[in-house]
Amino acid sequence: MAANFKSPISPSNAFAPRPVNDSPLLLEDATYDNDFETRVESVLTEDGVELKLKRYVSEGAQPVLLVHGFFANGYCFDLPHQNHNMALYLAERGYDVWVASFRGCGREPYRCGIKHWNHSIDHLAAFDAPALVEGVSRSTGKRPVWIGHSMGGMVLYMYLQGIVVEPANADFLVTSDSELAAQRNRSILGGIAMASPPAFYFGGKDWAEGLSSMPLSKALTGWTIQYLRWTNNFFRRISLKGAPGMADSLPRVARILAAKGPFAACLYNVENVYPDVGYSLLKWSGDSVSTRMTAQILALSRDSDLKDYYGRHNYTENMDLITAPLFFISGSEDFAGPENIRVYGYETVSSPIKRFKLYPGYGHTDLVIGKRVAEEVYPDILSWIDHL
Secondary structure (H helix, E strand, O other): OOOOOOOOOOEOOOOOOOOHHHOOOOOEOOOOOOOOOEEEEEEEOOOOOEEEEEEEOOOOOOEEEEEOOOOOOHHHHOOOOHHHOHHHHHHHOOOEEEEOOOOOOOOOOOOOOOOOOOOOHHHHHHHHHHHHHHHHHHHHOOOOEEEEEOHHHHHHHHHHOOEEEEEEOOEEEEEEOHHHHHHHHHHOOEEEEEOOOOEOOOOOOOHHHHHHOOOOHHHHHHHHHHHHHHHOOOOOEEOOOHHHHHHHHOHHHHHHHHHHOHHHHHHOOHHHOOHHHHHHHHHHHOOOEEHHHHHHHHHHHHHOEOEOOOOOOEOHHHHHHOOOOEEEEEEOOOOOOHHHHHHHHHOOOOOOOEEEEEEOOOOOOHHHHOOOHHHHOHHHHHHHHHOO
16 A cells, blocks of 8 residues: 655755745655655554554565654654655665554554553553564564664663563553563664663753753652643643644744744754754654653653653663663753763663764754754664664
8 A cells, every 4th residue: 555645835856944034835845755665554562552654665675663752753754854854764775664653643644543541651662662573573574673762762672671561450560571571682683772861860951951950840840740640530641733733824933933942942952953844843743642651751850760650660770681782872962861871771781782872963853853864863873774
């Protein structure tokens, strides 16, 4: 089944950035993937959720699985900008590329199913991640390379630690199985974790550094977490559903926000992302998350260690269970804090093949969509995969 992207914005062959006030139309390429066979692929999780992926088909080639972060979907790797599209970059170089979205995320025809919004990040690692890896392996006969951005890399850490989510007292309990961990480490050819902190001991850069220095910051975060836990009894989803609609109806305003607004400042170094690309990120990749996922992410900044939703299982302490080849990527301006990734990721895992690289001037999401990713970041990713 072919699934070609069609944008409501007028296409253009020009990708040079323009000042906000001088750009009459936003620049998107409506036909960027037309040279490739693309398919909608489906996998089913153990708990019965259908996940849909966009596949750039290259039969017999090495599969690569692209996995998004928090408040996002698979389009963060597949924006309609040829020089800022990792999926397209890898497909052009012969790889079989699978663009994934977690449960409840994605846009048609890649919208993933969901039974409820009561899931945590633990559920993504225990159910979605195995379904994605096994589905790609079953279809291709090859072990995939997992490339995860932000939460997508954190889910990879959890998956490789062999976690299991089991019902307990009308809720759930997270445990780790060493034999399952060994099996899962063998299930992938290798992994790339981009801006994915396994701990938060060194604080973060940019706005995160400012927040953490505020009086009572940890106490305020703790109160927010408790409020989210209470809110989950009534409202289980935090929605960004209106963001794409706003971007469509008010494109010039959305472009200004992508260049200068708080949305931009929270996600990337605004000096390192073209406004048109930032606009497309808001329009295509902005997505919903569960209330539990939000509380779990906030808890990392408060407690320093990455733990399960209830704070009983410590993922940071189990990073040494990871033996698969891993490439850790961070930016000097990343709010996740590059030292968190280097010390608690790169230096802690037991992987005999591993690498860490810091990109000066890069923030969080611009490691995927920044101005010079096609010249500076993507080639390193390609080289790493080529040598696995």
